[in-house]
Amino acid sequence: MPIGVKVLARPIDEVSYVRAAVKGMALTFKHLINPHKVTVQYPEHRDPLSPRWRGTHRMLTTEDGTAKCVACGLCPAVCPANCIKLVPGEDENGNRYPLVFEIDEFRCIFCGYCQEVCPEEAIHVGRHYENSEYSRDGFVYDLERLMAQTHPVCEMWDPADPKGE
């Protein structure tokens, strides 16, 4: 016997197989006829998400339909997963806008820093989780696609209201 193995003397009088098995079968039978139902019938029924759920990104737009983003470069700077690609541009009035704004949903760790850091409240993480695709290319969301998302956005944690009341 290897050194250090704990050897316990079994309480022979209390140990049984047949009676213990019968006890176990009574328990399983109890569950069989009176199950404790917890299953959610997923595609038909969905449990509501928390208001702080951080899922698929969404770019909010101004009233005239352009992205709120001003290409300040804070979100790619803060992104710990380095999943945001931003190429800034500037129009003739000197307004900055994103030429390229791509988020790789595979790299993203959904920390929500981009939403927290955004001065314009443009990029958001959303209360949405169904984003399967038939090819890997489909997971790089460009600006147009981010703007086209319609799901509700995440309500970030507010230090003034820590419990979300």
Next chain:
Amino acid sequence: MLLPASLPPMLQRIVDPQAPPADVGFFGPIGVPLIYTIVKLLIVFTVYMVGVALLTLAERKISAWIQDRLGPNRVIKGWGQPLADGVKNFMKEETLPDAANKPLFLLAPAMAFIPALTVWAVIPFAAPLPLRWGRMDMVLADLPIGYLYILALASLGVFGVVLAGWASNNKYALLGGLRSSAQMVSYEIAMGMSTVPILLLAGDVSLSTIVRQQEQNGWYVLTLTVACFIFIVSAFAETNRLPFDLPEAESELIAGYHTEYSAMKFSLFFIAEYANMVTASALMATLFFGGWTVPFWHAVNNAPWAWWKTAITLGAFLFKVLFFLFFYMWIRWTLPRFRYDQLMSLGWKILLPLTIGYVVVIAGATLGLDALGVPRTPWHGWPVYSLCLLALNIGLIGLLFVVADRGRLISPASARVRAAELARLRAVRQRSTLAHEATSGAGD
């Protein structure tokens, strides 16, 4: 029953539907029995295969309910699941390992599957059905050797498993096959021995006789309870069902003997397992629970036969078989798997001596009761003989499950260590540097 006048004159000679049709015939002397057999064969085979398919669904549903889940409920509310599984298995790729022994690899699934099917042939499943061509016995072949045939064929089932394991040329598969051969050979002995008391009481191995005897004298589960228990345990081991599923033991052997099988060949092993279960359940019902007879309703169990009697007894038989199938699944989703040495010691050190001892006890009891002049058939309406045996069995069951079942039936996780040895081991541990580091580390 009146025969229509349009029937040929040859047939009109056979007017007694209660008698077997063997001696006369419309299609020659063996014609009618042959046609009867073919009809029964087709019906039984179809019902059996559909039933086995539905059993896979039942297994998943029951496991789900026991585990507080819902189980398959998508394809036609779950009822189409066996069909969907079948289609999937036909469409999947058939893998054939390069290093496998190809003829045996292809043969093994059939070897596992066929014995399971053929065993069903001798099990009587309902009261005889009177037809205008003569009585139709509701058994495919009422062999006089009865359950000896079953024991012989059931032992062939191990070949499929062992061949699959060996021909796959895979270490896991080989280990699974070896384990299964050891397991099935061990438990076959206990299984065979546990049917000897039946032979002592019934005086015959023919299943029809056994059913008839139980109809008269009470179910053998009451008069031979210990044999029934041993038979059920051995049947679980023979069919490789939990807690005896060591041949496939997913957590240790991937999938055991069918690791290398895919698609329909894998499915055949699966079907064989369920077919074996059905057969074993039918055998338990027939040997110990009165077969197709309905308890306390002698009118329905005896001649003159009628179609409604056949229907009711068929229902009774199906109910018993389904109960045992449910029992199989209930056990499976309750008990964990045995360790290999526990399996072997249970088979050889406990069940085998127990059955042999039980044979001696029952033989002694029958000898004693016969010597006292107690009639085997009911006496003034009271089955005195059976009641005596019942009292004996209650005593033995109490002895077995309450007194003997104290940590001895299944060997514990570690062997018992003598006190002196234990002290020595503890002293060694105290001296070892590892232990000191461990204790000082824990103290920090």
